[in-house]
Amino acid sequence: MKDLERPVNKAAPNDMGWASDVAAEMLRKLNIKYVSLNPGASYRGFHDSLVNYLGNGSPQMLLCLHEDHVVAIAHGYAKVADEPMACVLHSNVGLMHGLMAVFNAWCDRMPILALGATGPVDAERRRPWIDWIHTAKDQGALLRNFTKWDDEPRSPAAIVEGMLKAYQMATTPPYGPVYVCLDAGLQETKLDRSVYVPDPSRFRAADAPSASEAQLSALADLIAAAKKPLFLFGRGSRKQDAWDRRVALVEHSGAAVLTSIRERSVFPTDHPQHAVPPSYWLSPKAKEVVTDSDLIVSFDWVDLNGFFLQISKKTADTKAKVAHVSLDHALHNGWSMDYFSLPPIDLPVAADADVLIAQLLPVLQKRFAKRPASRSTGKSTLAPAEYSANSATEIMPRDVEVALQKIRGTRKFSLAHTTIGWAGDVYPFHDPLDFLGHDGGAGLAAGPGITVGVSLAMKDSGRSVVSVLGDGDFMQGVSALWTAAHYSLPALYIVSNNRSNFNDELHQEAVAKIRARPVENRWIGQRIDHPQLDFAALARAQGVEAEGPVKNVPDLEAAILRGLKVVEQGQPYLIDAHVVPGYATPPLARGE
Known part of the structure; x- marks a missing residue:
């Protein structure tokens, strides 16, 4: 440039x-x-x-x-x-x-x-x-x-x-x-x-605040006394040394770990102590891990009470002791509800989570020897990278994740964005730049622009930027690709195209069920079809090489390999992948 x-x-x-x-x-x-x-x-x-x-x-x-x-x-x-x-x-x-x-x-x-x-x-x-x-x-x-x-x-x-x-x-x-x-x-x-x-x-800005000696001692006491601790890693820095300290803390304490697919990668998701794959919502297995814990330590977990609400509406009756390390309260105001509902906390710690971990780790290493991971099988909880049964003729949303995992091999990918159809149970995160998280406020049109920004920051890093976008998100943000083309900012854009505002189809279905009305009408005012959008043509109109629609997994694999060659040469590439409508992990709907 x-x-x-x-x-x-x-x-x-x-x-x-x-x-x-x-x-x-x-x-x-x-x-x-x-x-x-x-x-x-x-x-x-x-x-x-x-x-x-x-x-x-x-x-x-x-x-x-x-x-x-x-x-x-x-x-x-x-x-x-x-x-x-x-x-x-x-x-x-x-x-x-x-x-x-x-x-x-x-x-x-x-x-x-x-x-x-x-x-x-x-x-x-x-x-x-x-x-x-x-x-x-x-x-x-x-x-x-x-x-x-x-x-x-x-x-x-x-x-x-x-x-x-x-x-x-x-x-x-x-x-x-x-x-x-x-x-x-x-x-x-x-x-x-x-x-x-x-x-x-x-x-310059002040250094991130640390915990007081009293808070540090109290948290160390809780972890030392816990038989089944659970660590929730939420927001965290991109520094490799901070990543390494999180891993060391978990391995020394024997704690189980949960992470969220909404946040950037903060812990290796194929680590044996990562209890379940990262996700938007708690799976039945994740709920078992939570209810089995006697101590839950939140390291800047976003929406902590929403986490507990998935277990019980009476979150104040949570049996485990709860510690919450966060500075987020400094930004809370009365206009936006992005502070979420009030969680039960036995030990609130106003400190930066990564700074506190750097304080806490040596204290625990002196306090007790390395503990066994009592709730780990010693193996990753991620699933094998296997395609859906009809992959020769169609693409399920999870198949996009499987294809990227199969093709990644020893390559370094930075996943800039995923759809809410992302399963999270196949594609492991190994370092702080493997995954860059959610768009924050769930506003459509964010994915393409965020991907361009990630590409800008990752330019000449030796890593390939990959982004999986929904069709609605992409359509509203398509002109961001012109900037990628003009400044030669390489990224592989995969549109997981279900030809619908499908999340809202599910909401219309939920309302119909509550009101005893026909769910068959959920698609009206939602489907993006007749005529179909030509995303490859839209990308080419911005100066980005593109192909599609791709409608089966063998063709998807071949398209990804072609796209990566272009990306590795320093240019963006787009694939329009027609997927079967549906989600690997269905989102929650009000009233359920």
């Missing part, structure tokens, strides 16, 4: 001349490597500064065709890097387009530095009509309930202060998106004096 979109006739670097140069300089000082954007006149001054002041390098701009993808790409990048890239949204209208993607990143607790624009705030500088409808008194109000912080600087010096604060807030655990709105009039103000930009290293 270094030689792509280089400005010509750029003068030698000189002093900042315009207020928008200050904002651009701050991105460089903060070591922001990329900035995704969909152009808009509200930030034309800032755009000029990125090009003609910075030279479109450090950060490099990524042009997108929709603001939703602008934010989703930054979201996907953060999933890999655990650090923010920047994204820019045009005025109130572009911001409103991107709000869903900001909410996804918020629910996923990912750091994003979002920049926007309004105005000119000074009415004298507004053009008739257009500048008036694109100016808002408090643009940050649109997303204040699902960002960590927002600002609208009123001077060049305030831009420095605001962007330092924004970056600090985004990168302080628990992470989250932040928003800085740049007044269009301010951007285009010529500087009449120099602006002091300090060294950002003196304004």
Whole structure:
């Protein structure tokens, strides 16, 4: 990407001349490597500064065709890097387009530095009509309930202060998106004096907090006394040493482990102490493991009470002692219910889960010798990679997972996204980059953009990025592929195409059963058919090589191998796989 979109006739670097140069300089000082954007006149001054002041390098701009993808790409990048890239949204209208993607990143607790624009705030500088409808008194109000912080600087010096604060807030655990709105009039103000930009290293985020000695001792006592401990690993970092400490903690304590397919890979899922395959919902076997435990330690598990509600509605009567290690409460507010229902906790610990594990492991190693894993057979609980009975003539959703596992072999894949039809019982996660998790807020159109962001962060890593997308999700986000093609960001996109909004078919079936009405009508207003969508053609229209529809497993395997060759050569590839409608693990429906 270094030689792509280089400005010509750029003068030698000189002093900042315009207020928008200050904002651009701050991105460089903060070591922001990329900035995704969909152009808009509200930030034309800032755009000029990125090009003609910075030279479109450090950060490099990524042009997108929709603001939703602008934010989703930054979201996907953060999933890999655990650090923010920047994204820019045009005025109130572009911001409103991107709000869903900001909410996804918020629910996923990912750091994003979002920049926007309004105005000119000074009415004298507004053009008739257009500048008036694109100016808002408090643009940050649109997303204040699902960002960590927002600002609208009123001077060049305030831009420095605001962007330092924004970056600090985004990168302080628990992470989250932040928003800085740049007044269009301010951007285009010529500087009449120099602006002091300090060294950002003196304004860095604090280290993630650790547990107190009392909390650490209490948790060690609980684990030492437990006969059948269960560890729930939820959110965790991408650092390999943090991964290794989780494994060491489990193996020393003898605990059983559960993980969620909603979160990024945090523990080897084929480890003998990983009690059941990762999933969205608790299987009967998982429920047995939970009820058999005398201690449950949640390491930043998301929706802990929802976990217990799958066992009993009276969660306060949970027999096991419960410890919960999390900082998430720092982000809870009264607008969004993404804090979930209140769980019963005997030992709450306000600390970063990975920091606490680094504290806890040596304490336990001194306290007692390595324990046997009492509830492990010594073998992986994952199933053999076997196709469905009719795979020669059709593709079941689980067959996509089986095909990827069979083909993966010794290759390093980074799975950027999966559908809710993903079984999770075949494809093991071996390291922190094997799987990048859910889209956060369950907003459609996220998958393609997140995959582009993952591809950006993984570029030149030697790993192949693979993404399995639903047809509805892909259709709403298809134009994100143009950015992948334009910047040669390689990934294998597999559309698990059931030609329906199938999750909602199941909801309509549930309602029909409750009301004693015909379930045969569940498909009306749900099926995406007649005419069928040509996803391969849509991908090719974005400049991405594609094939399909593929309708049986032998053809799917061959298509994946062809696609991987293209990906390994540095380009994206798409496969439209027609799957039989259904889910390996059906989602819960209200009333069930």
